[in-house]
Amino acid sequence: MYLKSIEVQGFKSFANKIVFEFHNGITGIVGPNGSGKSNVADAVRWVLGEQRVKQLRGGTMQDVIFSGTENRKPLSFASVAITMDNSDHKLSVAYEEVTVTRRLYRSGESEYLLNGTVCRLKDIQELFYDTGIGKEGYSIIGQGQIDRILSTKPEEARELFDEATGIVKFKKRKKTAEKKLEDEKQNLLRVNDILTELE
Numbered sequence: 136m137y138l139k140s141i142e143v144q145g146f147k148s149f150a151n152k153i154v155f156e157f158h159n160g161i162t163g164i165v166g167p168n169g170s171g172k173s174n175v176a177d178a179v180r181w182v183l184g185e186q187r188v189k190q191l192r193g194g195t196m197q198d199v200i201f202s203g204t205e206n207r208k209p210l211s212f213a214s215v216a217i218t219m220d221n222s223d224h225k226l227s228v229a230y231e232e233v234t235v236t237r238r239l240y241r242s243g244e245s246e247y248l249l250n251g252t253v254c255r256l257k258d259i260q261e262l263f264y265d266t267g268i269g270k271e272g273y274s275i276i277g278q279g280q281i282d283r284i285l286s287t288k289p290e291e292a293r294e295l296f297d298e299a300t301g302i303v304k305f306k307k308r309k310k311t312a313e314k315k316l317e318d319e320k321q322n323l324l325r326v327n328d329i330l331t332e333l334e
């Protein structure tokens with residue numbers, strides 16, 4: 136599995152639609168200060184479901200939408216799509232190629248798409264659990280992150296190892312099952328109360 140392309144439109148400094156194509160091996164993105172190199176990494180974080188505006192270096196989520204320049208009006212929406220080569224089926228879907236798209240409108244409306252079909256954020260998150268690619272994954276190492284990992288609390292460092300060893304999805308499933316069990320216990324208590332009242 137590898138990142139084949141990133142398509143951005145209206146996202147941060149990228150007003151026009153632009154496609155970055157990647158191939159096997161190492162690709163470097165170079166440019167003067169402030170030219171938008173970090174915005175490319177932000178685009179990947181965002182499309183993978185990042186909800187924390189601070190991580191995207193903004194004040195509100197709408198700050199990711201192109202806000203205009205002297206010569207160009209602001210745009211009304213931002214869109215990012217990443218395409219992964221999935222010929223090794225590391226992502227557990229039948230497709231050879233997987234495209235994840237996220238759009239956000241100034242009105243606040245937003246949507247996620249998986250290979251062109253509208254889906255939930257949860258579907259995207261589940262697709263990438265344990266691949267290291269999710270927004271919490273270790274495939275995007277931001278500035279200062281190595282220092283943070285080395286000086287982080289043991290529980291937080293553990294999360295990173297959980298992702299690398301592939302047990303995150305089982306932990307999430309366990310949590311959901313425990314929550315269901317607790318809800319059922321409460322329901323059972325209520326039924327018992329009603330039965331006692333009826334007797």
Ligand code: ATP
Pocket residue numbers: 146147148149166167168169170171172173174175198199200201202203
């Ligand atoms: P450096 O090398 O200094 O780290 P960089 O190449 O990584 O810089 P970025 O931080 O990616 O640059 O891009 C910053 C630029 O993006 C700034 O010029 C900023 O004005 C522009 N920018 C950020 N958000 C928006 C937005 N919503 N609309 C328009 N431009 C934006």
